[in-house]
Amino acid sequence: MKHIYFIVTLLISTVAFSQIPTGYYDSASGTGFALKTQLKDIIDNNNDGLATEFIAQDLGYSALYVTYELSDVDLYYENNGTLLDMYSEGVMQNPDNTSTNLPDAYEYTYGINQDDGTMGTAEGQRYNREHTIPQSSFNSGSPMRNDAHFVIPSDKYVNGQRGNLPYGFVDTTTQFDEYSNGTKRGENTTTGIGSSYNGDVFEPIDEFKGDIARMFFFFATRYEDQISGFNYVMFDGSSNQAIDQPFLDLLYNWHHNDPVSQREIDRNNAIFTRQDNRNPFIDNPQFVFEIWQSSLSVDEFQNQNIVKMYPNPANGSFVNIDSNQDLVAEVYDILGKKVKVQTINANQKQLNISGLSKGVYLVKLTSENGSITKKLIKQ
Template sequence: MKKNFTLLLLLTLSYSFSQIPTGYYDTATGSGYTLKTQLYNIITNHNDQGYDAFDAFTATNDLDLYYENDNSTILDIYSENPTGIDPYNYTPVIDECGNYNGEGVCYNKEHVIPQSIFNQNAPMRGDAHHLLPTDGRVNGFRSNHPFGYVGANLVSQSGITNPTRNGSKLGNNINTGLFSGYSNTVFEPIDEFKGDIARIYFYFITRYETQVTNWNYDMFNGTSDQVLTDTFLYTLLNWHFNDPVSQKEIDRNNAIYTYQNNRNPFIDHPEYVCQIYNSQCATLNTPDFASVENITVYPNPTINEFYISTTTTLKSIIIYNVNGQIIQKIEQPNTISNETYQVSNLSSGFYLVEIASDNGKIIKKIIVN
């Protein structure tokens, strides 16, 4: 898949909105695994609040201010429907598990990196950066399976549909191209939250780089530098590129800094990912869908509206502001004339335009005066 990696540099604009303490990343001056170790030194020795304290954190900081915007229910990445009505909602504390016998009964604490990997030890067990409130049944359904792209052979379990009620699914890894090398069961969240998962993993393997070689997990390769096997490194890199940092992630990162006094560098500085994994990013930069390479976005700068000219049939156009929020999402857009699409009603600002066909995606930048 072709990615325009200037996107990562453009996304650095988002950190001006992120309340990063002055000087926090001053010592992050290297590249490659040197940079990764420098980041480890910055974010290590956080103030571990313990596993049980996370309940109170969730009740205040994991509310849905971004989709339903009701400020009273849990934002659960395994049940959230970003474009419609959620299949169910949870009230903080009141709906916490408890026992469950199916999806939609209650929520509990999901360790994005399974706690069995590190034997439930502190500080990993209570690290809020990789703890999320999720549906109890879906949490159990995901179990300790790796994250990946599900290809076929969906796994059937009683008490739950597959895909789940928001479209997350469990099945065999696609095991093809850059994502080959693993054919067993993986869990795939919906596209809206894939980047969230990727950046949590990049945080975790950086924060615990001095311990990770002691942990046996299908996603890990036994090293303290790359840490992830090629299969899962390319998977998470792809998720990181295609799902930019959101306002939800920024807000949560700020809250966690107050809570346990360390930050996720890959939310503050998305470009750090490719500065560490430069060769892998270069490999991902090899085009395999030239059809969306022949594309023009004009005029740029513009006023209020712009046009997209391409011989490719587009399936979506998504406009992001510099803070990673979706401003417009146009599904199955119609051309206004031969091979030309129009996007209008934009206020002044700097935007990222994600243009997708059936063959892939590309990111363009646009300035509206």
């Protein structure tokens, strides 16, 4: 018990002195992928001549366990100083983005249940280090392998079950595996955003989907100059967009639907005290849209001059739809659930999106001559 109290006290005192330094993001003034490069310069391990320069530190693989004693302590759910594992923490995210605690099936105490090369054949035996971007994608190279911003403490068994699977939505109408807190492994859903990927995926619970997304955005930025050489199904082989389109749409929605939490802020601060770099997408969530806007959507779409929808992205409550035919507009959320139906005709040429949350949607426009389906961004 003394060990747990010591960790809690140390974390509180450390976080209190590790906020965003004055001027840290002053050089991040661009837009699009130029902004991503500017952020890379801020958080990488090169001396880029910035007025406020912090050089990212590679502390080595074993140091991750030390970092976790500051960055991944449960002060938010049971609030008992045990390890916070996103794959076993019992918590349910409510529609208003508050959380309801659920009983944990098991808990880990730092140092006592750490992986020693044994066990891990079932949940609750050992914890180890989970690379949200698998090590195999970058051949276990450093500093990637040792970067706590995307390498998280995890139950050893569940970590092994995930393997190098991409993240996605599991199709619960087929056979799938479910772990103690509702985390799933199974076939990717065939509807909604990201449905174009065919294969098994791994789905964290809603409470931590945004956390995972912001880790991916960090990785694509921090390792921008190397990522085109990394081999992973969630990457597109480029240094700019970096994340393959179906997964970019998916992660963007996760980012919006699960906003930055106090837990993420504290984790970011704690890692900064160890590695001397930060996750910009926790400090400023708007960076995601500012960087990837051109990849997330187009300004308008047309079908042989029959239909036109704009603006896209949409910042307000309405989208204009111009057509020489009557249309039925059906709006689908990220899981393919129909969330709105509206008739578009000469008397009503605007699609009301005021009731939709920010994120990516599919809009199916149907006339007597056929239908088209395109992506819509509500920003």
